[in-house]
Amino acid sequence: MLTIEKLRTPLVGPVDLALEKGSFTAISGPSGAGKSLLLRAIADLDRSSGFVALEGTEREKMPAPDWRRQVAYVPAESGWWADDVRDHFAEAPDLGGRLEAVGLKDALSWQVSRLSTGERQRLALIRALQLGPKVLLLDEPTSALDPPAVARVEILMKDCTAKGCAILLVTHDPGQPERLGARHLYMENGRLSGSPSREDAQ
Amino acid sequence: MSGYQALTYWDLVAASVFLILNAVFSIALNLGLARTLIVSALRMTVQLILVGLILKAIFLAGSLWWTLLAAAVMAAFAGREIRARQARRLSGLWGTGLGAGAMLLAGSLVTLYALAGLIRPDPVWQPQYALPLFGMILGNTMTGVSLGLDTLHTALAQGKRDVEARLLLGGTRWEATRPALRQALRSGFTPIINAMAATGVVSLPGMMTGQILSGVDPREAVKYQLLIMFLLGGATGLGVLGATFASIWRLTDTRHRLRLDRLDTR
Numbered sequence: 446m447l448t449i450e451k452l453r454t455p456l457v458g459p460v461d462l463a464l465e466k467g468s469f470t471a472i473s474g475p476s477g478a479g480k481s482l483l484l485r486a487i488a489d490l491d492r493s494s495g496f497v498a499l500e501g502t503e504r505e506k507m508p509a510p511d512w513r514r515q516v517a518y519v520p521a522e523s524g525w526w527a528d529d530v531r532d533h534f535a536e537a538p539d540l541g542g543r544l545e546a547v548g549l550k551d552a553l554s555w556q557v558s559r560l561s562t563g564e565r566q567r568l569a570l571i572r573a574l575q576l577g578p579k580v581l582l583l584d585e586p587t588s589a590l591d592p593p594a595v596a597r598v599e600i601l602m603k604d605c606t607a608k609g610c611a612i613l614l615v616t617h618d619p620g621q622p623e624r625l626g627a628r629h630l631y632m633e634n635g636r637l638s639g640s641p642s643r644e645d646a647q
Numbered sequence: 648m649s650g651y652q653a654l655t656y657w658d659l660v661a662a663s664v665f666l667i668l669n670a671v672f673s674i675a676l677n678l679g680l681a682r683t684l685i686v687s688a689l690r691m692t693v694q695l696i697l698v699g700l701i702l703k704a705i706f707l708a709g710s711l712w713w714t715l716l717a718a719a720v721m722a723a724f725a726g727r728e729i730r731a732r733q734a735r736r737l738s739g740l741w742g743t744g745l746g747a748g749a750m751l752l753a754g755s756l757v758t759l760y761a762l763a764g765l766i767r768p769d770p771v772w773q774p775q776y777a778l779p780l781f782g783m784i785l786g787n788t789m790t791g792v793s794l795g796l797d798t799l800h801t802a803l804a805q806g807k808r809d810v811e812a813r814l815l816l817g818g819t820r821w822e823a824t825r826p827a828l829r830q831a832l833r834s835g836f837t838p839i840i841n842a843m844a845a846t847g848v849v850s851l852p853g854m855m856t857g858q859i860l861s862g863v864d865p866r867e868a869v870k871y872q873l874l875i876m877f878l879l880g881g882a883t884g885l886g887v888l889g890a891t892f893a894s895i896w897r898l899t900d901t902r903h904r905l906r907l908d909r910l911d912t913r
Contacts, residue, residue, distance in 0.1 A: 510817045514816075576816065
């Protein structure tokens with residue numbers, strides 16, 4: 446579904462990666478390895494060279510806003526430009542259900558300044574899901590959540606892949622790749638590999 | 648010009664009595680202000696006397712080229728000032744060029760319009776009209792442009808996450824930077840809006856005061872002042888709009904990325 450060949454930025458790559466429809470891919474590795482930078486590069490938020498294509502259509506062939514709606518990136522710390530949570534969401538029939546699924550039924554009437562880190566994390570994920578993306582790039586989507594909330598978010602993510610989207614996530618939770626049935630990759634010094642190097646495995 | 652009272656240099660010395668008194672107080676009370684006060688007063692005196700001499704020479708010469716040269720020197724000082732007043736500015740030549748260019752474009756356009764279309768001196772570039780008018784317009788546009796750019800650059804640098812959040816949700820570079828743009832425009836327009844609101848109620852504008860003191864009918868002085876205020880407002884607005892839009896264009900790219908790498912921090 447998403448094809449990446451020789452993707453390169455000054456600090457990352459070259460990276461080759463293919464994401465299958467309806468699949469999970471997890472990346473872990475030490476901080477500073479370039480995991481977030483890789484996701485930023487795929488979302489075209491940082492300049493990069495190489496070939497990136499969605500279902501055969503090259504990234505540069507479509508306007509960047511269209512690309513980002515289909516290949517949605519949720520950073521570890523999300524941005525909120527208005528005071529009220531409601532102003533960050535468009536009205537949509539499936540919005541209420543998704544909010545309820547992560548335990549934030551009434552969150553639309555809240556103020557952004559009073560959200561906890563974990564609440565922001567879940568709301569940012571739903572905000573991205575509302576775009577109806579084909580690929581989701583998630584940077585530590587559950588790092589600030591307690592175990593019950595993690596379980597709810599994982600169900601939401603599985604819902605998404607069941608409908609055919611591909612998810613690439615960065616995670617430090619050692620059990621998460623297995624729970625999601627994800628292909629597990631490791632990143633070190635800007636390069637991806639199938640197994641951790643000796644230091645990282647400890 | 649019937650009621651005009653010419654001043655002698657002794658009048659000026661007498662007028663500085665209160666300023667000198669302040670310096671004496673400062674020394675007596677050990678405030679440490681005397682030195683700065685006297686230095687800036689002397690500096691102002693030298694600057695203004697020089698400007699008076701130069702303007703006199705240019706008026707006498709009546710030459711288009713000397714007039715243009717004087718205008719160019721004024722624009723260069725204003726351009727440097729715009730650059731100096733920004734905590735974060737565009738890197739490279741853009742740092743000076745963009746702000747100065749917007750100011751110069753807006754300032755020259757409005758000055759030429761006023762000279763050729765409204766005031767119509769003969770010749771159109773007559774320095775007695777052209778230089779003071781250009782100076783006033785340039786000064787106000789300079790303040791607006793530097794405030795607008797400073798606010799914009801700070802808002803984009805500190806609000807990087809918010810701007811990128813909107814880009815990530817499929818916003819264009821113009822949609823994503825709109826809150827920063829609005830903030831920048833508001834701050835660039837504030838001085839001129841405040842000036843228009845306070846003019847005549849709180850203070851009589853300097854130019855109008857000058858004309859009244861030199862014997863012009865207050866109603867005529869008011870007309871001139873209104874003309875100037877409209878021109879200043881127009882030029883400032885054009886300059887601020889041009890500079891902020893151009894700066895957003897420079898700080899983003901065609902793939903709708905925020906390019907803070909094109910911004911220098913002092």
